[in-house]
Each structure stands twice: as C-alpha cells, then as structure tokens.
Amino acid sequence: MLTILTGSQFGDEGKGKVVDVLAPSYDIIARFQGGDNAGHTVKVGGRTFKLHTIPSGVLYDVRLLIGPGVVMNPRVLLEEFSQLEEGGVVVDGNKLGIDAKTSIIMPYHIVMDELAETRRRERIGTTKRGIAYAYMDKVSREEVQFADIVDKERLRRKLETILPAKRAYLEAMGADDEQLERAFDTEWLFEAGERLSCHITDVSREVNVALSQGKRVLAEGAQGTHLDIIHGTQKYVTSSSTIAGSACASLGVGPTMVDEVVGIVKAYITRVGEGPLPTEQHGDVGEHMQQVGGEYGTTTGRLRRCGWFDVPLLRKSIALNGYTSLVLTKLDVLGGLDPIKICTSYELDGTTLDYPPELTSDLARCTPVYEELEGWDEDISGARSFEELPSAARRYVERLEELLGVPIPIISTGPGREQTIQR
Incomplete structure (x- = not known):
C-alpha cells in the first residue's frame, strides 16, 4: 500500500506531527522532495525534535528513506x-x-x-539554504550526488571539474573574499561522506520491492501545495514540485501503485515570506493566531503571516493532489475567536470566483468573501473524541467537509502526539 502525504497550503501545516502519528501503521517512510529549507517539528514526552531532512517517523521502528528528488546538505543531516x-x-x-x-x-x-x-529588487523570501541552486545543478547535469561524496576519489575528480566554473560564476556575482572562502570550504565533505556511506541505497528499488511484498509505504512531502514550482504562486514558490504526483516521479514508483493521498491542512492559513495571502489578518485576529499557534518558522524563525481558512485555495489543492482525505491541524488555536470566518469565494474585478485565478498578480488583488460561524471559548486540547469537542468546533469541521467535499477523519488539537482525534 502506498500513501502520499502533502501539505495543502503554504507549508507549516503540521506534517511532522501527522507523520509521527501515522508512522506506526507503515513499514517505510520516504521523503520525496525539497531540502532543509523545510522544517518538521515532532514533540514527544516533553522533548521537541526539529527535523529538516530526516523523515518525521524517525521515532518509530520503521525504515526511513531519502529519495533522489531531495537535495541534501550533509552537514545539516549530521x-x-x-x-x-x-x-x-x-x-x-x-x-x-x-x-x-x-x-x-x-x-x-x-x-x-x-x-x-x-541583489533582487523584489525579494522572494528564500531561506538562503542553497536549495534553488542545488536543483539548478541537477537540471544542468552538473550536480554532486550522494554517490560522489561516499567515494573520495570520485568526489575529488568531480570537484576538479566543477569548482573552477563555480568560482568564476561567484566572482561575476560580486562575491567577496569571505564569501569565496565559505563557498569553497569542501574538505569536510570527505569526512561526511565516510560517515554517511553506510546509508547509500536505491530508493526506487526498495520501495517497489516493499510494495510487491504487501508492505505499507508513506511518501512524505515537504513545504505545501501552493509553493509548487509549477502550480504554486510563482515566483513566491520553492524549487521543487510539492504536489502528490511528484512523489511517483521522485521516488521512482508508478502512479498505479498509489492507494491514498492525504492532505494536511491547518484550521486557518499561514505563510512565511513574500507572496499573496488573500485572507491575511493584521489585527487582533492575526496576532491571536500567531501567538496561540506559535507561528514561527521551524527553519528560519520568521514570524508567519496568518489568516482565515481559504476554501478556494483548498479547492485547487484538492484538484492538484487528488486528496482522498484531509487531516485538520491546530483546531485548538481558534478557541477564543468569535465569530470564526471561512473564505468561501473571492471577488475580483466585479466577478465572484470560487477557484483561485491562474496569475499570482490576480490572486494578490482578490478580496475574500466570508461566511461566519459561531466560535467557542473552551480549551479543546484535552479532547480525545469528536463528541468531546464543543458543538461550534464540530460544526466548523463539518462545514469544511461540506465546502471541500473531502472527509476529515483526523483532527489535531495540540502539538503532542496524544492530542489527536481519529474519527
């Protein structure tokens, strides 16, 4: 059985916790794209693990895989x-x-x-982790691969070929002496490759063999749907394909093998960095979401922009990923807000839209149309069943299901593993 799990918004939906909850049901968890620009936070027994490269199921007795669609910084991994x-x-x-x-x-x-x-006049909000340039080298066939760094002589030959051109490029970009020194500090790679050599494998082969044996595989994505390099809010996107179809191409498994596609969605919406966010809240509501939700980027520490739930964006996520179910996270954060709003459509140039416009510049001009629901004041972090939730919280979940047409069988009511409702 192959399940693909992706974020359905702009990342930071809580994928780390959800993978940690689902992990006991799987034999293999495989990361299929992205780099250490994505952070997954897992909290267990009072301990917090902030992961950037290792799949989130690391705390369970499961096999973990990093696929060839990932770009990896060995220093961060170590x-x-x-x-x-x-x-x-x-x-x-x-x-x-x-x-x-x-x-x-x-x-x-x-x-x-x-x-x-x-040097950009209009900033993208990159994490400056080198992700885009690593992917550029993959596309231009000038990459250093994991197979290179675990073989010292192979790595030396590769560096002798690549480094002169990289130095010329950096000098043309105006790099100073300090930057050039950092750029060509590569000796540590030889030791890192030696330490990591025991991890080398053929991920496509492993996944396909596991599936043929009836094992359960979870493909874990990074970032979120609307940061997809092709279908996202360009140019404010990441450098890889974040949608479910990317899992098959990146891991090397046929699409006919996919059984389920799970989308992770926050009970509101957040975004780190630049780019349109139609339902963004700048006043007390946005501050409530930021403070109560602890909305700071795992990788950068930057404050996340927050807003009401955006149904049109989720409709596009459902179309792009083909979700069979959704996991709703951070429902507890909405406690204390009344009313609670859901953006059900947009107004753009006098026209009502129930699906996002194709152009990012048009999305930035959209005005959200809201539906209001009753809020609740109760602390729901201790709820362990759907019936224990206040009626207003239950109605909020049910209304999202009605609007999206996809079931929400799992609800997160806090950061802890145990703070999860499975309906």
Missing part, C-alpha cells in the same frame, strides 16, 4: 543525527537509507543563494 542521539535515537544504515542519486547542497550553492536574494 547535525540532526546528533540532536536525535542526544534524545536516545540512533540513526544508522539500517534505520535510514539515502538514494545514491540524491543531490548534495554544496557550500557554493548557499553563497549563490545569499547573493541572489540580496
């Missing part, structure tokens, strides 16, 4: 190993496999990213 080891979790070659073709985020990618963002 830092995650150390964080987990401090918590008593050892990640060895039996626990984690990394595809031989996974692209490596090199130091020069990070410096290029920094320089490019600084």
